[in-house]
Amino acid sequence: MHTLLSKSNSFRNPTFTSLRSSNSFHTRLWNSTPSTSISSNTNISHGSPQDLSNSTSSSGCSGIRHFSHNSSFSVFQNGFKRIFSSGHCLNSVILRNFDGERSGTLKNQIFGTQSRSVCTEPDRESIEYDVVIVGAGPAGLSAAIRLKQLCREKDVDLSVCVVEKGAEVGAHIISGNVFEPRALDELLPQWKQEESPISVPVSSDKFWFLTKNRALSFPCPFDNKGNYVISLSQLVRWMGAKAEELGVEIYPGFAASEILYDANDFVVGIGTNDMGIAKDGSKKENFQRGVELKGRITLLSEGCRGSLSEKIIKKYKLREKEQSQHQTYALGIKEVWEIDEGKHKPGFVLHTMGWPLDRKTYGGSFMYHMNDRQVSIGLVVALNYHNPFLNPYEEFQKLKHHPAIKPMLEGGTVLQYGARTLNEGGFQSIPYPVFPGGAIIGCSAGFLNVPKIKGTHTAMKSGMLAAEAAFNVLHEGLNMETYWDNLKNSWIWKELYEARNYRPAFEYGLVPGLAISAIEHYILKGKFPFTLKHGKPDHEATNVAELHQQIHYPKPDGVLSFDVPTSLHRSNTNHEHDQPAHLRLRDPKIPELVNLPEYAGPESRYCPARVYEYNPDENGQVKLQINAQNCLHCKACDIKDPKQNIEWTVPEGGGGPGYSVM
Template structure:
């Protein structure tokens, strides 16, 4: 025990987190008895840096404990066991615990998990509800018209992804992976040759004015011989790497396009619950020019996942995805199911919809981008977990070859193009861009693609304008009058936000930064009617009267769900989303 104390007692925030975890163990701490030993054995060294920050050195540093990051970590350790090689692997997670920031309306395809952990069923994975029925509806305001289901969910499962990643974290820690939840990677660390050699976490205990509070703890540098970025959709470090190294131009060449998913988990009456039932809809409440749709999945324990996905290339600046979701719940095909039920959780997150055309070259000097940070979502399937996991596994295999055999990291790109991920996304490449012509033409084209051509059309459609450029000026549209929530099936933002368990230290620097503070009042409000007050599903942005009774943008950072919609949709790309203090944000348990 003397070794433990001497190794971990200092002002280093990660070491302090170690003691905090012992006092207040998180689910990942309780995963297995190997947790303590892993943190001692895996760390190569602690060293002080001239910057004043301490440095922890690993063979591989992974940013993000989602499906891709954890799959990469597990695969690396599996290869170590197979080849009798000892490599240290660290996973950094900005959520307060593993799974706290994971949200997905998930019908899970187990293909990648079958490869990674073949005996997952006997290992207690929280994947227990097979799809029992699969319906697809075209909604009008008062009707629901059945359409042939394009999804083919036979063999898939209805899951909570936040619970699945907690289980994956347990599997990772059992084989020696170190996981540090509650610490946000805020910067890339380069060596003198501009090679990435790790990441730095932000300082904790810094006040809004930049002064150090009594709780101040300096950030720490986590250095790796290979760094894998698995931050999820629109990851801040990943986006910087993509821009700085022009990785999109080196990949498939087209810009990424996104959607905002808004989701609630309900507990409904037993008589209405049908475990494994899957429903998808298109059409109402969205207009015919706005791509999107809803999902309703019956999980276990009388729980259902209900959500609306709205493509962020919508034109009307008056559109509010949150209020569209509230309207959806009043539809006669959905409202009766919810009546008598209770909302358990609320959340929101953006997702990649660019698909094959938008895949960047995922390798940079010193590492690679994996999972939804690169964008491997199969849009017609509405699935990205299995492809994210597989990309993490392929990157892990490439990283292992880099460290054990001296191969270049570019073998990840080669392996990706030979994998079923590439084949799957190539076949699905024309589905999403077809909808830029409208709902009915998009449905017609996608039906031809699926049932006639089966992904073999000899052309690749291009995406429309980037999402922020698609926003039209307010003068071209009429304001949308949304009904007031009834408090039974529809709710206001504060009520919903409470159910997300989101929390941020109040006295900390604002993590939502305006590149030009004047643009909201000079451009966004007069030209676009202040769209940030509507596209944000957490009322982070609202216009209030200043001391001269003039409208001024107020940023309620404590409300932030980390969805990244503002970073994507702002018409002038004036909002920059940066990581707040580690451990802040939503606290999902069933998403």
């Protein structure tokens, strides 16, 4: 593991292999007759359809089907549709008849990942569950686990499905992460007695204010006693295995692209996107229709700026219902390093503010020492910054050259790179999280505690509360609004209320923000007599270029700092190139007519993956080029574009980064 991670040699931990898809591929089936299957000795490479002309199928159907290591698939047998989940730890096989009625469950039947029976249909398949959860992150998996726990406690059988757009559980999960186990203690009280990825307790905690050449030590405002330094992507893999042990069906590699409604505008599930569509919109040979996953309850746990969650919030006016303010965001950029043994201090936690950011830009850096000589280092930049020339990626590269940071990294090797936006709106920005047919949980709703720099524990707790409400809806006939009531009576609400003024205090600048937050934290203990409001939405905070001077960043040295292509390779990012761009311009003229002349093309700088580039065309006219295959799914473009002209949508399932230790 002490080697640079690449797509072909990514991190492997035997504890978490059951939820992993090491490769996804398209397979073409020709004129199949009774039972089309792919056996363990079939050699199929990524992106290269292979003919299986000698295969047979009992249903006499032919067509094209997409698979991944953890795909769901179906076969018709004796009038029933048998729904499978590939992967070593499948716990059940659901039998449903053609109208979707649940007919029976065969428990604890194991199917290998290399042998599959399939059948295709011309129309989109529809599979019914009691609860459908979108996103296999900490909130979604906590909800799934809690639902199944309640089923066992009450001797009730409810079907629970989790759909995940990443190629494997954890592939799109990235966080600091200093983990507060409060919610996990409630969810899985025996976790300390089990083998888990939570093994490095915080040993020391420091807080520095950085100037260009100095690090000034201040009393640490964080209380991390009892917390752990972890990889969140590894934690959710472990949680995914726990969920499957309880009977949850998890389908990685399937991107939820639409909400399903009934005639009364009641949410009845989600639809996954079609596969095998070319850039021009035509159907390729490996075209496959998406699947409808219908649920009596749908829980959205897509993470920060979830695309379906945002649509639900707007459709049902959930912010207006609670008179909540707009959400405000930050972009976190992170690397995992392997450093020299003599410099490694397991459990050491460092946070900084100040340099390299200017006094008007909120943000800070972190360094966490994990196990195996691994260190997480990152920079978080609030996306309400004013200067369109600011480049968060380049600011992060500068950070690593600070005299107090550089010695800790020298001689080390970068293992992985990634980026993701995070919610910073806190208490003021929480929308009403319940909609007809479901609820929004985790970072999709925005439960991050900004002064703590923690949101995993609150996300997990929200998932647990939503699960309890959903169970009571399905089993007791109660209303889903009990989720909202229980949320307001939980420790999440108390925690976020006490921290509500920390982030908006920095609207007045770095020094006033530090002063106000210190008074609230140390003197008033979260009991400020009033609630501060957030400033402008992040995209409106961007000034025109003429008000600022261009920022000249140093060239990377290839030792501590790196160019974007080098870093991007370390993210294991992979997309099917021949597919419609999932980054859509509402008005294709705005980049050249507005963003470039007025804002100097800020999308070429706020994106940490060089997705957006301005290049001259054959006529010498500068045009915006979108390199969608580079996308890290961070959502910064959807948030920061000055005219809100960029819409982030899900690409083909399984595409995106392949995080393993983030």
